[in-house]
Amino acid sequence: MGLGRGAEGGAMEEDDTEIQRRVLEEAFGESSDDDGPAHSAADPSLSRQPIWESVDGIKGLWLCRDFLSIKQQSLLLSAIEREGWFSDSSHNQAMRFGDLPEWATELTRLVCEAVCLGQVSFEASRESTFEDQDAEETCPLPLNLLWREPLFDQLIANVYEPGEGICAHVDLMRFEDGIAIVSLESACVMHFTQSKGGDGNAELLQGEERIPILLSPGSLILMSGEARYLWKHEINRKPGYQLWEGKEIYQQRRTSVTLRKLCKSPN
Numbered sequence: 133m134g135l136g137r138g139a140e141g142g143a144m145e146e147d148d149t150e151i152q153r154r155v156l157e158e159a160f161g162e163s164s165d166d167d168g169p170a171h172s173a174a175d176p177s178l179s180r181q182p183i184w185e186s187v188d189g190i191k192g193l194w195l196c197r198d199f200l201s202i203k204q205q206s207l208l209l210s211a212i213e214r215e216g217w218f219s220d221s222s223h224n225q226a227m228r229f230g231d232l233p234e235w236a237t238e239l240t241r242l243v244c245e246a247v248c249l250g251q252v253s254f255e256a257s258r259e260s261t262f263e264d265q266d267a268e269e270t271c272p273l274p275l276n277l278l279w280r281e282p283l284f285d286q287l288i289a290n291v292y293e294p295g296e297g298i299c300a301h302v303d304l305m306r307f308e309d310g311i312a313i314v315s316l317e318s319a320c321v322m323h324f325t326q327s328k329g330g331d332g333n334a335e336l337l338q339g340e341e342r343i344p345i346l347l348s349p350g351s352l353i354l355m356s357g358e359a360r361y362l363w364k365h366e367i368n369r370k371p372g373y374q375l376w377e378g379k380e381i382y383q384q385r386r387t388s389v390t391l392r393k394l395c396k397s398p399n
């Protein structure tokens with residue numbers, strides 16, 4: 133189930149800059165220098181207000197199902213493909229630190245806007261009223277994280293072939309709080325289990341809660357606080373494991389982009 137995910141891709145090709153810019157304009161409807169609204173007239177489906185769902189039982193875990201339109205998803209995939217990270221099929225992971233590719237900076241801006249402009253939807257089962265809930269329960273990302281500069285400075289792109297996944301883990305402590313994962317192509321179920329010391333052991337302890345989240349293409353999840361530090365997340369795509377509402381999910385290739393912020397070094 134665990135993949136050898138650690139390959140470092142090469143630097144972005146210089147002559148791709150123009151293509152990248154065009155792809156970005158098409159993907160997101162405006163140049164990345166523009167401070168205008170992310171949800172552009174170039175794609176009317178984007179004028180919808182993003183809806184954020186909190187995940188019952190996991191504080192700090194938020195899901196935005198329709199974060200990217202179909203068009204944005206395919207153009208984001210094109211931008212990733214143009215990086216050439218996965219042209220060799222033996223590579224299934226690429227990481228970038230510091231200055232991110234333009235498309236990732238644009239994606240970061242869209243995350244920020246989705247948090248600012250999105251509407252929070254509470255499950256009917258929740259009993260507390262909006263007034264009863266503290267900021268952690270009403271904002272998909274705490275404001276101190278949302279306004280940090282940069283919001284993210286590290287990305288991992290992962291490609292999963294059918295049957296491949298990632299073992300239960302808490303992301304490394306070298307990364308700050310506030311992690312975003314964008315899903316593309318095939319849907320998958322990500323399971324969250326409470327971390328008992330964050331040792332990466334995927335065995336289910338007796339009585340341990342195991343909460344499934346469906347990551348559909350174009351969705352975004354944000355993890356902060358308890359979701360980031362006290363819960364492990366995993367994807368098991370072996371046959372028989374990708375069950376959602378009692379049905380096995382048809383698996384194709386899945387690509388994900390994880391955005392994080394490195395902790396400042398102690399020096």
Ligand SMILES: O=C(O)CCC(=O)C(=O)O
Nearest residue numbers: 288290298303313388390
């Ligand atoms: O691919 C995903 O959705 C999750 C990736 C992940 O958890 C990680 O790289 O730490």
Ligand SMILES: [Fe+2]
Nearest residue numbers: 301302303365
């Ligand atoms: Fe992770």
